[in-house]
Amino acid sequence: KINLDALEKLEIEKFSKEHKVKDYSILCVDDEIVNLKTLKNLLDDYYNVYICESAEEGLEVVENNIIDVVITDQKMPGMQGTEFLEELKRRELFDNIRIILTGYTDINDLIDCINNGLIDRYVIKPWNAEDLLKIIKDSITRITTKRTLNKLLPDQFIKNLYPEGKLERLRVGYGKETDTVKLFDEIREFTSLAENMPSLDAIKLESSFFNFIS
Numbered sequence: 001k002i003n004l005d006a007l008e009k010l011e012i013e014k015f016s017k018e019h020k021v022k023d024y025s026i027l028c029v030d031d032e033i034v035n036l037k038t039l040k041n042l043l044d045d046y047y048n049v050y051i052c053e054s055a056e057e058g059l060e061v062v063e064n065n066i067i068d069v070v071i072t073d074q075k076m077p078g079m080q081g082t083e084f085l086e087e088l089k090r091r092e093l094f095d096n097i098r099i100i101l102t103g104y105t106d107i108n109d110l111i112d113c114i115n116n117g118l119i120d121r122y123v124i125k126p127w128n129a130e131d132l133l134k135i136i137k138d139s140i141t142r143i144t145t146k147r148t149l150n151k152l153l154p155d156q157f158i159k160n161l162y163p164e165g166k167l168e169r170l171r172v173g174y175g176k177e178t179d180t181v182k183l184f185d186e187i188r189e190f191t192s193l194a195e196n197m198p199s200l201d202a203i204k205l206e207s208s209f210f211n212f213i214s
Contacts, residue, residue, distance in 0.1 A: 022048060024140050025065060029058040029084065030073040030101070039071065042129055043136070055084035062093045069139045074102040074109055082109050085118040095147070097139035101125055 025048040028039045036051040052058040074081035113119045
């Protein structure tokens, strides 16, 4: 039997070695200092970690630094997590992946965040350390790919590839879902562009291309 937990740990370790993860920055916003210290202790070996006890402090950090992933609690005094993310969007400080930490009682706030395209991922508290590390690793890959594509492709492609707020897998006939592997492609430069992308993103990219030219 394959030990999936062990494989997951190896994958995270491999990612840490292959990528200069200290080049990536994470912002954690929470009014409880204990939570901030826990997040910093978890992430500090891999990333540059900024911690803020209020949304107002978080806005200042994002305005003055390149932040790759924003992690915010929802329930905070003053500006709450949703309001913080809305302000990031209003100020066009959205070149990042946004993760909200929320409790089961905050489900309506969570739905509003998704519908308004404010978040990319959500994590229900109490969170698991290994799960959160995996989510952040995936988020770094996602924002890196997105920035690369922004430099190379028209906006129409990016909007189709990364529709803000939509958390979905590739859908195929009769409402079924499937994971997809891309073997090869004859579109010039496609393979070199897509080889470091998640397979689903590569499929979305090609689909967007054909929709654009058709």
